[in-house]
Amino acid sequence: MPNTNDLPAAVPASAAGTWLLGGDLPVHRMGFGAMRLPGRTWEGPAGDPRAARAVLRRAVELGVNHIDTAAFYFYKDLSANTFIREALHPYPDDLVIATKVGPDRDPDHNWLGAAGPAKLKADVHRNLRELGRDHLDLVHLRFLGADGPGDGRFEALAELREQGLIRHLGVSNATPAQLAEAQAVAPVVTVQNRFSPGHRDADARAMIALCARQGIAYVPFFPLGGAGAPHIAGLAAVADRHGATAAQVTLAWSLSVSPAMLAIPGTSSLAHLEENVAAAGLRLDAADLAELTADQPPTG
Numbered sequence: 001m002p003n004t005n006d007l008p009a010a011v012p013a014s015a016a017g018t019w020l021l022g023g024d025l026p027v028h029r030m031g032f033g034a035m036r037l038p039g040r041t042w043e044g045p046a047g048d049p050r051a052a053r054a055v056l057r058r059a060v061e062l063g064v065n066h067i068d069t070a071a072f073y074f075y076k077d078l079s080a081n082t083f084i085r086e087a088l089h090p091y092p093d094d095l096v097i098a099t100k101v102g103p104d105r106d107p108d109h110n111w112l113g114a115a116g117p118a119k120l121k122a123d124v125h126r127n128l129r130e131l132g133r134d135h136l137d138l139v140h141l142r143f144l145g146a147d148g149p150g151d152g153r154f155e156a157l158a159e160l161r162e163q164g165l166i167r168h169l170g171v172s173n174a175t176p177a178q179l180a181e182a183q184a185v186a187p188v189v190t191v192q193n194r195f196s197p198g199h200r201d202a203d204a205r206a207m208i209a210l211c212a213r214q215g216i217a218y219v220p221f222f223p224l225g226g227a228g229a230p231h232i233a234g235l236a237a238v239a240d241r242h243g244a245t246a247a248q249v250t251l252a253w254s255l256s257v258s259p260a261m262l263a264i265p266g267t268s269s270l271a272h273l274e275e276n277v278a279a280a281g282l283r284l285d286a287a288d289l290a291e292l293t294a295d296q297p298p299t300g
Contacts, residue, residue, distance in 0.1 A: 013063035016255055016280035019217055019262055022168040022189040025137060027096050029255055030280040031066030032059045032273075033221070033266030037083050039075030040268070042109060046075055047268050049083065055273050056087035060095065062277045068098045068192075068219070068264045071126050072105045081130035089132050098219075099127045100172050100192065101157070102142030114147050117156035124160055140170040140192050141182065149182045158186035172221075175203075176210060188216060190262075195220035197232050197250055197292065212260040219262045223254050234291035244282055247272075251279035253292050 016029035037052040039045060059067070073080035084097065091097070101123040104112045115123065120141070127136055141154055149155075149171075160166045170190030171182050182188050191211050195204045195218070211218040224247055239249045251263050265276040284292075 010062065010274060011278040011281035013059075013065070013277050013280050016263070017259075019260070021096065021138065021217060022187065023215075025096050025168065026094070027066035027262065028063055028280070029262050030064065030251075030277055031068065031219075031262055031264040032056075032064045033264040034067060034069040034080035034084060035073050036266045036268050037080045038073060038078035042075075042105075044075050046078055049078065051268055051270070052078075052080075052083040053087035055268060055270055056084060058270055058273055059277070060088060060092060062274070064277065065092070065094045066096045066098065066262065066264065068100075068266075069127075069131075070100045071123060071130060072103075074105070075109075079130060081127060085130065085132045091133075096137045097131060097133070098138035098140065098170070098190070099131075099136060100140035100142045100170075101127070102140075102172070103144050114144050115153070117152045120153055120156050121160060124157070124165060128165065135164060136166050138168045138170055138190060139166045140172040140190065142172040142192075143174050143178055148178045149185060154182045154185045161186060170219075174207075176207060179207075179210070190217045190219050192219040192221055194222055195254065195257075196223055197235070197253060208258050208260070212258050216260065217262050218258060218260050219264055220254060221264070223263050223265050224250055232292070234294060238284070238288045238291055241288070242282060242284075244279070245275055247275060248279035248282055249284070249288075249292070251276060252282040252284050253289070255279075256284055256289060 172192035
């Protein structure tokens, strides 16, 4: 049974602590990912526009000041960027909106290949238009497999940064070599790679450690595994001891891995939003962490 230390119904995102992106943009370590707002999956079903806008407004009310989005977060005529603009513009002064460019989707939802410099610049301007902004706080270059920032791709984003259209740059789905190649062009303040209790191999942990050493934020996509909280031994027991849900324990575990970790769980549900943000106030002790990592997948 849940104990008497149950998490309160509404916990501010600030309870997770704060990270300075690039040394000058403070964000609460509990943020929000907008991917699920247009549709439950890439193939739908369609999201509810009114619910999407309500979730975004409530996220900001709860202190979320880091929202992750992308122009390719859309389903048919529903767009995450449009929802963000409709719900939150004019934007709070402390709100940081991060987006990503790279492999895109066509109107029929087919994934396209790596984008060249001209396409990347066009995508940045598309994000600016859709969000109703004169600059973007943070833009990630998203990689596909072994491709890197070569052929002028990261240089194109660095050029827009020099023009004041982008404040900070990050990389997504990147290897350490790709990170280093990007850093040779311009400062990198975030790495957005996969990491969760069900996806925590040696490569992911090495990248997290590298980011911590260099003062780079690590922003895991699919922090709950991509399909709700993962089924791992110990999760239910730890959740029961804290009067928490499995998803809350999963998010608290992720934040405990490194001070450089930022969480951006996504949802189109107000109830799940409240649940996710409340995880900012959950503190796991050494016994909890040992139980959660006892069945860690092999690393190699």
